[in-house]
Amino acid sequence: MAMKRAIFFTIDSLLASGIIITAVLLVSNFYSAEQQNVNLEYASQDLIRVFSTMTVGQIDNDYVKALISNGGIANTNNTILEQIGDFWMNDKRNLSTNFTKNITADIIPKNYGYSVLINDENIYIRNLTIRRGLVSSRGIVSGISNTSYLWGPVVIEIRVWE
Secondary structure (H helix, E strand, O other), X not given: OHHXXXXXXXXHHHHHHHHHXXXXXXXXHHOOOOOOOOOHHHHXXXXXXXXXXXXXXHOOOHHHHHHHHOOOOOOOOXXXXXXXXXXXXXXXXXXXXXXXXXXXXXXXXXXXXXXXXXXXXXXXXXXXXXXXXXXXXXEEXXXXXXXXXXXXXXXXXXXXXX
């Protein structure tokens, strides 16, 4: 009789532990696909900070490397903001747009809209409907000039929204 009780309790504990382990595995699978949460204020401020400190030569992007090799970008020591401003100042609007698009496409999640403006002129925009909020951060680039624009620094603004 004692042997039957031992077998009964052993099987009972194995079944209970199997049910608990299965429940834990099923519940953990439901929570593994958590969406990326980005604070809008931090996103725009971080982009301005990174773009004002990171040089063009540090970018690991095929489009940027092609521009450097074919002479489209002469100074690889320019920061990203300086390079965007340099394209804009030299009336290379398409280069400015494509450069901005290529370096920001993989940085900002697909469900966020954003735009890059120079002196309130739209350079690039990922135009999504604004659902929750819009945050704007600005950076100033000095030392860029051409014959038609000599009067002051260039203001580059990045707007991010969800």
